[in-house]
Amino acid sequence: MTVTGVMDTPVELAVEVDGLSKTFPGQRALNDVSLDVRRGEIHALLGQNGSGKSTLIKILAGLYSPDPGCSISICGEVLPLGSPRDSHRLGLRFVHQALGIIEELTAVENIALGFGYRHRRVRLIDWRSQRVKTRELLAQLSLDFDIDCPVSELRAVDRTAIAMARALDEDGFPSRVLVLDEPTAALPPAEVDALFSLVRRAREGGTSVIYVSHRLDEIFALADRTTVLRDGFVQGTVPIEDIDRQSLVRMIVGEGHADAASTIDTRAQASSDDDVALKVTGLVGKVLAGVEFSVAKGEILGIAGLTGSGREEFAGCLVGQRPGGAVLEDAEGRLARDPTPRMAKDMGVVLVLPNRSQGAAAAEMTVRENLTLPHMRQYTNKGLIRKAKELRDTVSWIDALDIRPREPERAFALLSGGNQQKVVFGKWLNLSPRVLILDDPTSGVDVGARSVIYDLVRNQAARGMAVIVCSSDIDDLLAVCTRVIVLSEGSIVDELRDSAIDEVSVLMAMIGGNQQA
Amino acid sequence: MSNTDVAVSSLEVQPTSSALSDRRAALAALSFRRIGAVYVWLLIIVLFSFWSPDLFPKMATVRAIANDYSISGLAALAILLPMASGTFDVSIGGNMSLAGVTSAWLLVHTHLSIELVALLTVAVGVVIGLVNSLVVVTLRIPSLIGTLAIGGIADALSIAVSGNQTLSSPALAGPFSRRFAQINWDGFTIPVLFVLVVTAILGVILSQTSSGRYMYAVGFEPQVSRLAGIRVNAIRTAALVSSGAIAAFAGMVLAAHVASASPNGGDAYLLPAFAAVFLGATQFRAKRFNAVGTLIAVFMLGTGQYGLLLVGAPQWSPNIFQGVALIAAIGLTHLGGPGNATRRQVRSGRRTSRAAAA
Numbered sequence: 001m002t003v004t005g006v007m008d009t010p011v012e013l014a015v016e017v018d019g020l021s022k023t024f025p026g027q028r029a030l031n032d033v034s035l036d037v038r039r040g041e042i043h044a045l046l047g048q049n050g051s052g053k054s055t056l057i058k059i060l061a062g063l064y065s066p067d068p069g070c071s072i073s074i075c076g077e078v079l080p081l082g083s084p085r086d087s088h089r090l091g092l093r094f095v096h097q098a099l100g101i102i103e104e105l106t107a108v109e110n111i112a113l114g115f116g117y118r119h120r121r122v123r124l125i126d127w128r129s130q131r132v133k134t135r136e137l138l139a140q141l142s143l144d145f146d147i148d149c150p151v152s153e154l155r156a157v158d159r160t161a162i163a164m165a166r167a168l169d170e171d172g173f174p175s176r177v178l179v180l181d182e183p184t185a186a187l188p189p190a191e192v193d194a195l196f197s198l199v200r201r202a203r204e205g206g207t208s209v210i211y212v213s214h215r216l217d218e219i220f221a222l223a224d225r226t227t228v229l230r231d232g233f234v235q236g237t238v239p240i241e242d243i244d245r246q247s248l249v250r251m252i253v254g255e256g257h258a259d260a261a262s263t264i265d266t267r268a269q270a271s272s273d274d275d276v277a278l279k280v281t282g283l284v285g286k287v288l289a290g291v292e293f294s295v296a297k298g299e300i301l302g303i304a305g306l307t308g309s310g311r312e313e314f315a316g317c318l319v320g321q322r323p324g325g326a327v328l329e330d331a332e333g334r335l336a337r338d339p340t341p342r343m344a345k346d347m348g349v350v351l352v353l354p355n356r357s358q359g360a361a362a363a364e365m366t367v368r369e370n371l372t373l374p375h376m377r378q379y380t381n382k383g384l385i386r387k388a389k390e391l392r393d394t395v396s397w398i399d400a401l402d403i404r405p406r407e408p409e410r411a412f413a414l415l416s417g418g419n420q421q422k423v424v425f426g427k428w429l430n431l432s433p434r435v436l437i438l439d440d441p442t443s444g445v446d447v448g449a450r451s452v453i454y455d456l457v458r459n460q461a462a463r464g465m466a467v468i469v470c471s472s473d474i475d476d477l478l479a480v481c482t483r484v485i486v487l488s489e490g491s492i493v494d495e496l497r498d499s500a501i502d503e504v505s506v507l508m509a510m511i512g513g514n515q516q517a
Numbered sequence: 518m519s520n521t522d523v524a525v526s527s528l529e530v531q532p533t534s535s536a537l538s539d540r541r542a543a544l545a546a547l548s549f550r551r552i553g554a555v556y557v558w559l560l561i562i563v564l565f566s567f568w569s570p571d572l573f574p575k576m577a578t579v580r581a582i583a584n585d586y587s588i589s590g591l592a593a594l595a596i597l598l599p600m601a602s603g604t605f606d607v608s609i610g611g612n613m614s615l616a617g618v619t620s621a622w623l624l625v626h627t628h629l630s631i632e633l634v635a636l637l638t639v640a641v642g643v644v645i646g647l648v649n650s651l652v653v654v655t656l657r658i659p660s661l662i663g664t665l666a667i668g669g670i671a672d673a674l675s676i677a678v679s680g681n682q683t684l685s686s687p688a689l690a691g692p693f694s695r696r697f698a699q700i701n702w703d704g705f706t707i708p709v710l711f712v713l714v715v716t717a718i719l720g721v722i723l724s725q726t727s728s729g730r731y732m733y734a735v736g737f738e739p740q741v742s743r744l745a746g747i748r749v750n751a752i753r754t755a756a757l758v759s760s761g762a763i764a765a766f767a768g769m770v771l772a773a774h775v776a777s778a779s780p781n782g783g784d785a786y787l788l789p790a791f792a793a794v795f796l797g798a799t800q801f802r803a804k805r806f807n808a809v810g811t812l813i814a815v816f817m818l819g820t821g822q823y824g825l826l827l828v829g830a831p832q833w834s835p836n837i838f839q840g841v842a843l844i845a846a847i848g849l850t851h852l853g854g855p856g857n858a859t860r861r862q863v864r865s866g867r868r869t870s871r872a873a874a875a
Contacts, residue, residue: 321744342746351744359740364804365733373734374745376727383726427745 012039013075014177014208015060020070022055022232029055030066031232037177039075042199042209044223044240046252048507051229053212057179060210061094062087075176091176093167097185101159103152108134110151111166137165141201157191161198168202178202179210184218185308188287189489196222214306216245216512230254249511253504277466278330278349278435285310285317285324289490295435295466297331300457302481303470304506310490315439315470319344319351321359330434345374348434354443355420361427363413367403368394370412371427397426402452418449425456436460437468442476454479474506486510554800554810557842558817565824572827580704586819587708588774591767592786593793593811594715598756599660600794601723601806603736604653606757608664609764609790611671612645613783616768618675621684621778624693631693635769642765645671646758653757654750664757668787676780685777697773708770712812715763720808732756733805792843793818818842 015037022030030052037043047053058064060072065082072079074090101110108127111134134147143161151159160183168175180199184192199209199222211223219226220240228235228251235251275297283291287310295301305311316322325338328347336343344350353360361370371394372379379390394408401422403415412423421441428436438457442450457480461467471477477484484501486494486509494509549556566574592609599606620638623629629637645667652663700707723729734742735752743749767786772778796818797810821842822835 319744341744342748345746353744359738359744362734362738362741364737369730369734373730373741373747376730380727383728384721385725385727385730 016073021067041224044226047229052232099163107147157194283326285313287490302477302484305487309487350428350433354440368408587712590712590815592790595763602732602756605660606760608668610784610787611668612764613768615671615675616765617772617778618679624688642761646761649757650754679780683779690776
């Protein structure tokens with residue numbers, strides 16, 4: 001691009017990382033990582049959660065300082081470490097999952113947020129040159145949309161494009177390397193191709209791209225080479241045309257994990273599956289496209305999938321908590337079409353949200369009030385609350401779930417995360433539901449509370465309750481599920497049962513490793 | 518419930534003896550944090566008793582405050598249920614004006630019985646409540662804006678009905694006024710009874726019924742409530758209809774009290790009502806709008822304002838007092854009170870859990 005003092009390097013490297021380590025208290029996130037990204041290449045960075053990808057990116061961005069003894073150069077120039085300003089000066093640009101775009105503003109205004117407004121005399125914004133600038137930047141990516149409408153009205157991929165254009169803006173310093181952190185996680189499947197062409201166009205402009213993703217499909221479609229990280233170690237860097245899916249998955253997951261199925265014996269017994277508790281057809285949401293499944297009494301069904309696969313909205317759409325719809329049919333053949341939470345509740349289908357999410361519980365209300373809220377009918381007599389019964393039941397739930405402290409009148413907000421989650425569980429179990437849907441049940445929960453929750457789930461299933469566990473945490477699924485449905489792009493791509501449920505298989509299905517390459 | 522049967526319910530097993538915990542409970546019930554407004558009220562009474570010993574500490578003062586501020590009390594209670602369910606209703610000023618003018622017009626221009634006039638007036642309030650609900654609940658316009666607009670329309674209607682003049686006639690001053698404002702027991706007029714009855718009813722609804730529980734839940738967390746199967750829209754509609762009806766009733770009592778109806782007579786009651794409800798929410802159970810707290814706040818503010826006028830303070834001073842008292846009371850309860858206590862508990866809770874983890 002504009003600065004060319006380093007064109008004489010034999011292989012033109014945009015990024016050279018050598019011997020990079022990063023130690024956090026009690027944990028080594030990166031271990032002697034070396035990596036090179038060529039000029040004008042799309043370089044995929046692969047690895048599971050916790051493999052060190054984000055740490056690496058944050059070091060490149062200058063947000064973390066690595067352990068001493070490593071070197072990073074950008075196009076031959078040494079990158080001073082731990083300085084976001086120097087990272088920017090040398091041409092490293094980042095588009096994070098949270099795009100940093102203000103929905104209510106227009107493309108012009110959003111791009112101006114990046115490099116500042118052009119001013120005329122007396123600090124008046126020079127909107128004309130601002131607009132010209134925006135058009136130029138978007139033209140680089142061959143984009144043409146209404147730059148004056150609020151970006152909330154644009155497609156998701158156009159919002160990503162604005163963030164990319166803003167990142168690529170030269171503004172005095174060359175932009176040499178564009179780092180895209182899971183750019184497709186928030187995109188509807190239909191817009192992924194549009195994103196690919198954006199990335200390719202950025203490459204044609206001479207920019208190198210570091211592309212972080214979990215999805216093998218995207219890597220095979222887009223990347224030139226890929227570097228795989230596992231547990232902070234580089235597993236290797238390979239050209240995409242030299243590797244197949246199976247080998248790539250093995251690099252990501254590791255051979256040692258292949259016998260990870262040892263956790264199975266702690267699982268609840270699979271029940272007779274002819275006893276259907278709930279049949280679901282036409283489950284749709286923002287991403288979900290007509291999913292169909294059923295769950296048996298006593299079964300613990302896991303729902304797995306990457307972010308953006310529809311897994312996040314699965315639980316909410318089932319009971320009408322999120323926009324979407326479904327047809328529910330219970331054991332007696334009663335139907336609920338596009339149920340509201342109230343209809344679902346009346347069918348005995350309840351949703352337990354993670355305690356931190358909005359909608360899980362009323363923080364300002366007491367433990368007692370939260371525990372009894374969904375079934376006040378049990379606790380009223382001619383409209384008046386039967387306080388003694390309410391308190392008695394509250395205390396027995398506090399004991400049964402070991403909620404601490406044992407204070408029915410304590411405000412929910414004052415409980416620890418694990419205890420909050422127990423209250424959220426209790427309020428639904430109190431209803432003796434037939435189908436219990438758990439959405440990310442262990443998020444923000446410590447190890448102790450986690451095992452309490454697992455035990456709870458198994459006990460409830462043993463009593464004949466059907467349980468659906470939607471989780472971003474594979475450990476949840478491995479720990480309790482008797483069957484796992486894997487989602488990708490809004491549809492079921494795989495179904496695993498009993499002994500077939502292990503980390504590798506679930507991950508493979510999630511990232512698309514089971515499809516033929 | 519079967520799965521909790523194993524657990525032994527044991528509220529009785531408390532570390533402290535019951536006598537001690539009784540005393541502690543009694544002390545807690547009387548703490549400044551819980552009923553700060555009562556102490557401020559007592560302070561005001563003592564202050565004015567010293568300031569104006571000849572005029573203030575008299576039964577006549579008690580009667581005057583009780584009688585004068587009962588209508589303010591009704592206005593404040595009107596917005597209690599909407600506030601509890603997280604909805605502003607600022608249409609009560611216009612509603613009260615329209616109700617006063619409506620009852621006056623009906624008395625002057627028809628031969629309907631007093632009871633029927635009262636019923637029709639309250640019905641007008643119910644209609645306002647339903648329109649508010651249409652705007653706020655169905656059309657999802659923010660309640661502050663939606664009810665402000667409806668209140669403006671109600672104000673305009675009351676001007677239209679009254680021809681923009683204060684309506685007064687013997688029909689108003691006669692049995693109507695007697696029935697709804699003048700009947701008294703030992704100098705305490707019937708609006709005092711009204712406000713006590715409405716306080717009792719709303720208090721029972723909020724603290725003793727599932728509807729009341731739902732209102733608080735909807736006010737705190739509409740999402741949680743929806744997921745719990747609560748009919749959120751129905752609850753909010755019920756709250757708005759109750760405020761419409763109570764405000765119209767208050768407007769009618771006001772017309773009876775002054776034996777005339779002016780087209781903007783209700784406007785003056787709007788701000789004091791909010792002051793009282795917010796002040797009331799700092800009492801008993803912090804952050805929870807409640808009936809008795811609201812009533813105490815009304816009479817506390819009333820005592821201060823009346824006292825100021827009695828000692829010859831300027832006409833504008835009561836309003837300043839009201840503003841200062843509101844901020845002071847809420848500030849005090851929050852500084853030494855529940856807000857801070859919550860934070861303290863959270864902090865110590867964290868410390869405990871950390872210690873437990875270690």
